[in-house]
Amino acid sequence: MSDAILQAFQQVVLAPEIWAVILFSALYGVFVGSIPGLTATMAVALFVPVTFWLGPVPALAAIVTMVACAIFAGDIPTALLRIPGTPASAAYAEDAYYYTQRGEPERALGVSLLGSVAGGLFGAVGLMLLGHQLAELATFFSVAEYFWLYLLGLTSAVIVSRGSLLKGLLGMLIGLLLSTVGLSPVHTEARFTFGQPELFQGINFIPAMIGLFGLSEVLRNLVDLSGRGSARETSATESSAAETGGAVEAVADTAAEVATLAQRYLVRPVASVFSTAWQLLSTRLTHSLRSGVIGALVGMLPGAGADIAAWVSMGASKRFSDTPEAYGTNSLEGVSDAATANSSALASTWIPALVFGIPGDSITAIVIGVLLMKNLNPGPAIFEEQTVLVYSLYLAFIVANLVLLAVGLLAIKVGRYVVRVPRRILLPIIVLFCIVGSYALQTSYFDVGVMLGTGVLAFWLERREVPMGPVVLGLILGAPLEARLIQTLTAADGSLLAFFNRPIAGLLGAACILVWISTVALNLRSKQPDD
Amino acid sequence: MQTVTQVGRELTTFEGDPSRPPAGWHRGYRWAVSGAVMLVLSLLLVGCRGDASFPNRPITLICPWSAGGGSDRVARQIAAQLERELGVPVNVINATGGGGVTGHTRGAQARPDGYTLTLITAELTMLHWRGLTNITHEDFQPLTLVNRDNAALFVREEAPWSSLDDLEQAIREQPGELRASGTAFGGIWHLSLAGWLIEMGLSADAVTWVSLDGSAPSLQELMAGGVSLVACSVPEAQSLLEAGRIRSLGVMAPERLPGYSGIPTFSEQGVEWTSGTWRGLALPEGVPDERARVLSEAVQQVLSSDEYRSFLESAGFGPPDLPPDRFEAFLERQDRQNGAVLTSDAFAAVQSQQYGPWLFPSIVMGLLALTIAPLAWRGKLTVPADAQTLTRSGVGRVSLAVGAVAFYIVAAETLGYLLTMALLLVVLFWRYRAKWYVAGAVTLILVPLTYQLFAVYLRVPLPWGWLGW
Structure with a gap:
């Protein structure tokens, strides 16, 4: 075991090419995260074709780094323009922006940066502690347990997706239906192929993800190209952003002066960013710890990622605060806690992905695709057979967060230029990368078509408020869910008892059914007063 | 192309920005000129070759199995050595999925110009017996066995x-x-x-x-x-x-x-x-004899090299113990043998299972109907009122982006990567009203850069058209 740690250390910390990859992906992550309307998931989806030519360790290190950086960088436009750079920053947009209006954008950003780094490190520790434990438990699982686990994962994705429960369910079923295209996993029979040989391989996952998260973002941004901000935001935000454009300008000028000084005095800019942040963090250790735990727990739920972690942590933070009335307006505590939670969630979303092959969020859904592409099957065995890889992943999380500290500081200083990159230039470039990325994997025009189709589908569905998380989870869990269902039924000769007659399977099954019943009951009760 | 410009032109008339003069032909003219200059420049940057010797451009080796597996390792070893023999890059493409159907189909249907080779595997003589594909060994021009x-x-x-x-x-x-x-x-x-x-x-x-x-x-x-x-x-x-x-x-x-x-x-x-099990190399049916001979000789050089032999030994693969001229007969025999087993009654009986392939899709479709019905009935499947309004110019912009991707699918194989991408970017920048000099600079840098990244460093065979890449 210590041997593996040593090897991992050599592969990550002592390898110059990894540092090159990490540095590049950190800058790339900051860039994508800083631009309103572009998400961390999109950053990863567009990067996947390149990971194909990297070894597994650099590929995973790159993904870990770019996501950590993108989630933090999402706070930059949040603070400067009150437009969340990624959905994970939306929870504290008001609070962070308040300090920009007062001319202290670096105070809020410093708090969020330090919170992100602390949360990221906490999440990494959580991943290390829990991963192996759960993997050991998972070795006792047979087909029936996996069946229930996949079903629980899908259920969780539907429940945590914001908005209507039925629409979440609709999204999941669409994902499941898409997953049945091609050769069936158990019988190797062709389904929905219409005689097209390309369809035998099914909906290829990577182009589908590029479509769902890359092209669809472009299309959504194209709906209104005049505004500066993300299409996710309502027009109210945009008009207020325009009103305060002058204020931002003024702030930018002041900050520019600070930046000039920075080149002469290296200490001062760092202090200006971190003084408040450090004070806040050191006096509120228990709160930060709680936020880290909340982030890690939320991240582990399939379908719930950094954005939901931020909302939940914000809520909990408010409840425990002495000044709850400040939340949603100018609470630095809230910024700190939410930023800690969303970064902490990033690492723990990898836990179910690595142990069970159930992605914790849409980013780890892509990661599973990358692992499969490299012939690495997620599952408990990965902890035993690929020990070095797993340890390298842990190290990558730590390195990524340390790199984030430096790159994040840089990003705070230059962020105001990045958030202004005009979308009319950016969007065609992203279209190009969507095309070449989906084409490059198998040099297949069909894959470009899949990318186009899923992109348009996602755009169409999202305008109808159908969430994308359940779609992705359905797409990735459809095949294994079906395989486990058929295997259990075949082994038991059709007896439904087989799904319950092993202790863990019975427990998981009961939990699953309980969750369904209570969700439906709660949903019906809350509906009553409305209708 | 026609449709893309049409969409773009219609879009212009809907733009209702009074502060701007209406986009007239003057602006279009400037765009057309700068676009043309950009195309020429980006082509010059990369350079084109047109000599007639074979091979004079990269060769693609299709591997029907995923990266990191046994077949992939064999394919990459052969590609690396073949590259030295032929003096042009040989790129491995993993066309995976469908239990081998995808890769074999693509290999058989590739342009028979000698620039696409396929690593065929034992599944070629099995899949068609199970009715999963129409492709058989007869769709290929076999070169040689590479491992057994x-x-x-x-x-x-x-x-x-x-x-x-x-x-x-x-x-x-x-x-x-x-x-x-x-x-x-x-x-x-x-x-x-x-x-x-x-x-x-x-x-x-x-x-x-x-x-x-x-x-x-x-x-x-x-x-x-x-x-x-x-x-x-x-x-x-x-x-x-x-x-x-x-x-x-x-x-x-x-x-x-x-x-x-x-x-x-x-x-x-x-x-x-x-x-x-076995692996072999094959060309699609119809490659000119002269080209097939060049490839066949190069492949034999690779197979008889010590490097290849020691690779097989260290990787635990058996050597190809068959002269190339007997490969076709070998395929015939394999096909007959596998056919006899796969079409036997006992095998068919074992294969039919009670819980068939349509059980799961039926459940999903049933639930889908149950979900859509109440949503549709309550009118929840329409775009909600507080969503961003999709104006006509918005529709135009969205369809233009969709059209751009479709344009790539249709045109790239004829026009080549550089020309298609440059055209596509210029039209998008133009219709989205980017500043023409920024757009020009971005196109000029980005198109050759992505070409360099994907085709040269990552060795993806990008579409090959009229003027080269």
Whole structure:
């Protein structure tokens, strides 16, 4: 075991090419995260074709780094323009922006940066502690347990997706239906192929993800190209952003002066960013710890990622605060806690992905695709057979967060230029990368078509408020869910008892059914007063 | 192209920005000129070649299996060596999925110009018998065998059978009682075993096949007692064999394998049955003889090199023990053998299962109907009122982006990567009203840069058109 740690250390910390990859992906992550309307998931989806030519360790290190950086960088436009750079920053947009209006954008950003780094490190520790434990438990699982686990994962994705429960369910079923295209996993029979040989391989996952998260973002941004901000935001935000454009300008000028000084005095800019942040963090250790735990727990739920972690942590933070009335307006505590939670969630979303092959969020859904592409099957065995890889992943999380500290500081200083990159230039470039990325994997025009189709589908569905998380989870869990269902039924000769007659399977099954019943009951009760 | 500009032109008329003069031909003219200059420049930057010798541009080697697996390693080894022989890049493309259908189909349907090779595998002679594809070995122009691994039967060290005869007796006494594995149901090792049973006048299901994913879990199951017989290649079982935990009752090869002379062949034990997995190289049907000959000679140089031999040995793959001119006959025989097994009644009976392939999609579709009905009934499937309004110019912009992707799919193979992408970017920038000099600079830098990144560094064969890449 210590041997593996040593090897991992050599592969990550002592390898110059990894540092090159990490540095590049950190800058790339900051860039994508800083631009309103572009998400961390999109950053990863567009990067996947390149990971194909990297070894597994650099590929995973790159993904870990770019996501950590993108989630933090999402706070930059949040603070400067009150437009969340990624959905994970939306929870504290008001609070962070308040300090920009007062001319202290670096105070809020410093708090969020330090919170992100602390949360990221906490999440990494959580991943290390829990991963192996759960993997050991998972070795006792047979087909029936996996069946229930996949079903629980899908259920969780539907429940945590914001908005209507039925629409979440609709999204999941669409994902499941898409997953049945091609050769069936158990019988190797062709389904929905219409005689097209390309369809035998099914909906290829990577182009589908590029479509769902890359092209669809472009299309959504194209709906209104005049505004500066993300299409996710309502027009109210945009008009207020325009009103305060002058204020931002003024702030930018002041900050520019600070930046000039920075080149002469290296200490001062760092202090200006971190003084408040450090004070806040050191006096509120228990709160930060709680936020880290909340982030890690939320991240582990399939379908719930950094954005939901931020909302939940914000809520909990408010409840425990002495000044709850400040939340949603100018609470630095809230910024700190939410930023800690969303970064902490990033690492723990990898836990179910690595142990069970159930992605914790849409980013780890892509990661599973990358692992499969490299012939690495997620599952408990990965902890035993690929020990070095797993340890390298842990190290990558730590390195990524340390790199984030430096790159994040840089990003705070230059962020105001990045958030202004005009979308009319950016969007065609992203279209190009969507095309070449989906084409490059198998040099297949069909894959470009899949990318186009899923992109348009996602755009169409999202305008109808159908969430994308359940779609992705359905797409990735459809095949294994079906395989486990058929295997259990075949082994038991059709007896439904087989799904319950092993202790863990019975427990998981009961939990699953309980969750369904209570969700439906709660949903019906809350509906009553409305209708 | 026509449609894209039309959409763009319509879009112009809907733009209702009073602060701007209406986009007239003046602006369009400037864009057209700068676009043309950009195209020419980006082509010059990359340069085109037009000499007639073969080969003069990168060759693609299609591997129907995923990166990191055995076939992929063989393909990449051959590609690396072939590249030195031919003097042009040889790029491996993993066209995976569909149990090999995808890659073999693409290889067979590729342009027969000698620039696309396929690493064909044993599945080529199996898939069409199961009705999964129409592609057979006859759609290919076979070049040569590059590797062969014969199947062998393994039992636990303490198993009661000492020879093939003993095993046959045991099977005859209690048909269906013994359990065997080695791969998934219908995989090559399953066919090897079933073929032997049929050859012996037994039914294909006289030994019950347990479907497991590959030889490693099967051998594990053998040690755990879940199965009593495993069929797989000798190198796959090497470590357990050397540890003395399992032994082999025979290998389905014409002669004893070099390096494993302790294992008797089936024919030594009086059974004329050979079977196993293999990999070969093939061209799509219709490649000019001259080109096929160039490739064939280069491939033979690779196969006879010490480097390739030592690669096979270290990776645990068997060498290709077949002269190239007998490869076609070999394919015929393999195809017939596999066909006999796969179309046998016993095999068909084993394959039909109670819980069929449409059970799961039916459940999903049923639930989908149950979900859509209440949503549609309450009118929840329309765009909500507080969503961003999609103006006509918005529709135009969105359709233009969709059209751009469609344009790539339709035109890239004819126009080539550089021309298609540059055109696409220029039109998008123009219609989205980017500043023309920024757009020009971005196009000029980005298109050759992505070409360099993907085609040169990452070695993706980008579309090849009129003017080269």
